[in-house]
Amino acid sequence: MxxxxxxxxxxxxxxxxxxxxxxxxxxxxxxxxxxxxxxxxxxxxTPQNILDAALKSMNEGKTKYTPAGGLPALKKAVIDKLQRDQELSYEPSEILVGIGAKHVLYTFFQVFLNELDEVIIPIPYWVSYPEQVKLAGGVPVYIEGTAKQQYKITAQQIKSAITDKTRAIILNSPSNPSGMIYSETELQEIALVCKEANIWIISDEIYEKLIYGDAQHVSIAQVSDDAKERTIIINGVSKSHSMTGWRIGYAAGNKQIIKAMTDLASHSTSNPATTSQYAAIEAYTGTQDxxxxxxxxxxxxxxxxxxxxxxxxxxxxxxxxxxxxxxxxxxxxxxxxxxxxxxxxxxxxxxxxxxxxxxxxxxxxxxxxxxxxxxxxxxxxxxxxxxxxxxxxxxxxxxx
Missing domain, CATH: 3.90.1150.10 (Aspartate Aminotransferase, domain 1)
Incomplete structure (x- = not known):
């Protein structure tokens, strides 16, 4: 059949x-x-101290369900990391820990988009961005960042692409696949356009620890109070701590959105793997050598x-x-x-x-x-x- x-x-x-x-x-x-x-x-x-922490948690019997949005101790570790690295302050109610940054992003689109809502996606893009938007009923709107632009898009391009159906824009810096990074000035210009059009920003920062030469990573949530209010940061331990298989990512931002994501997670995943969460706590609180x-x-x-x-x-x-x-x-x-x-x-x-x-x-x-x-x-x-x-x-x- x-x-x-x-x-x-x-x-x-x-x-x-x-x-x-x-x-x-x-x-x-x-x-x-x-x-x-x-x-x-x-x-x-995965670094040995993280492996040891995971084993220790299992031996101590920490193998049961956790809150759907993540262990309080892991949320605290994420909050401390964001304060330490980006000087951004968040509350536990503004943090969701999920099953990898990819699924956290998927959950965001599921709770955020309605049918035919538009999301601006820079080209080149990570392969899952448009697919996740479409699965949530949204419409990807592409803007090309040419090689002359270092594969980045400009504030003016974004402004020209915004319609009355535009809900958000995705930024990925450093980028997969180009490896390029948006400067603070570029982010300020983009944030201003988003403020004027009242659209949200999804900032995928999964590669933030892998920076070379004189380059610096700046989160768009850092450039102004308004940018922070309208930005959902997506990140995790996969690339920074070589923990791709552990499947731990997080979202940081607006508490109403985070609550909706947590509610959806409670019906779809129950919680991120408990052992992986204890490993991630060590990743963020232990040595970074x-x-x-x-x-x-x-x-x-x-x-x-x-x-x-x-x-x-x-x-x-x-x-x-x-x-x-x-x-x-x-x-x-x-x-x-x-x-x-x-x-x-x-x-x-x-x-x-x-x-x-x-x-x-x-x-x-x-x-x-x-x-x-x-x-x-x-x-x-x-x-x-x-x-x-x-x-x-x-x-x-x-x-x-």
């Missing part, structure tokens, strides 16, 4: 990321030496690998300021090697050069690919060498 699925499921766009990942897995199972540069998670284990060690390692890899990627014919890439991704425009390389699209180019790199990268089409930027440097330097250098050799071997001067 063929099931009749809910209409909302048919709005979802198939994931190009998952398609490439599945094909890479098949090749590996055939014994082919595939190097994967698609990782969206640190290649470090491992966080800095990991950040420094990513920066070191970036400094080594960036010039090598830049040297690949037809690759145009901006140096990221944060996260752990490169987003080169490879449209010229794809064209000069005879491929009709970057997606086809990516598939050829996988099947012929045995390197898995993510096509930018999944991020709304079809001329690009995303390369993750959250893997060992040896593998990174080998992968880039394979791609370079592949491009040079297929380059056709007569296509100029």
């Amino acid at each position: 063929k099931p009749q699925l809910a209409n909302r499921v048919h709005t979802l766009t198939p994931s190009t990321t998952l398609a490439i990942t599945a094909k890479a897995k098949d090749l590996k199972e055939q014994g082919i030496d595939v190097i994967g540069l698609g990782a969206g998670e640190p290649d470090y284990n 491992a966080v800095e060690e990991m950040r420094a390692a990513f920066e070191s890899r970036l400094e080594i690998i960036f010039p090598k990627v830049t040297a690949i014919p037809g690759f145009k890439v901006l140096k990221p300021q944060g996260a752990f991704y490169l987003l080169p425009d490879v449209s010229e390389a794809a064209r000069m090697t005879g491929y009709v699209s970057v997606d086809a180019f990516v598939e050829a790199i996988l099947t012929e050069a045995n390197v898995a990268v993510i096509p930018g089409s999944g991020f709304g930027a079809p001329s690009t690919i995303r390369l993750s440097y959250a893997t060992s330097l040896d593998l990174l250098e080998a992968a880039v060498a394979r791609i370079d050799s592949f491009v040079r071997s297929k380059w056709q001067e007569d296509l100029l």
Whole structure:
């Protein structure tokens, strides 16, 4: 019997990321030496002090249900972290702890959006933003941040895109996939437009601890009292503390929204995993040495690998300021090697050069690919060498 699925499921766009990942897995199972540069998670284990805290909590019998919105001690740890890092003050009623930042974001859209409400999404975007908006009945409105703009959008672009149906805008800084960071001045200008139009701001700050060079992370909630009032911060321990599998994220902001999110969580998830919450308490209250060690390692890899990627014919890439991704425009390389699209180019790199990268089409930027440097330097250098050799071997001067 063929099931009749809910209409909302048919709005979802198939994931190009998952398609490439599945094909890479098949090749590996055939014994082919595939190097994967698609990782969206640190290649470090969770720090030992966090592992110890999790085990201690289990041995002490802390394995039962917790409040739906998170343990009071974890909410306090989040509040202290926001005060320490961003000088932002919140109350427990303004904090929700959930099952990873992704599900916290999903919960927000479910309680916030009505049918056909519009949400402004900058391009390039993280793949789940538009899908979550659509699942909540909303309409994604895209604004392109070009390479000339460092893949960021401007206040004027936002102002031009606002309609009477606009409810919110999503900002992701540092960005996945570009690694770019909005400056304080840029955020001030955006916040002013949002104030004038009376729209909300969702600030995804999951990569805030992975910052390089002279760059600085500023939360848009810091730029003014009004910005703080209309901003929902989304963050968590996944990237900062290499805890992707523990699934702990949080939202900070308006208490009415947080209450609605908590009420929904009480009927959908009961509570975040108890052991994971105790691990997260240690992540935020314990030593941060491992966080800095990991950040420094990513920066070191970036400094080594960036010039090598830049040297690949037809690759145009901006140096990221944060996260752990490169987003080169490879449209010229794809064209000069005879491929009709970057997606086809990516598939050829996988099947012929045995390197898995993510096509930018999944991020709304079809001329690009995303390369993750959250893997060992040896593998990174080998992968880039394979791609370079592949491009040079297929380059056709007569296509100029």
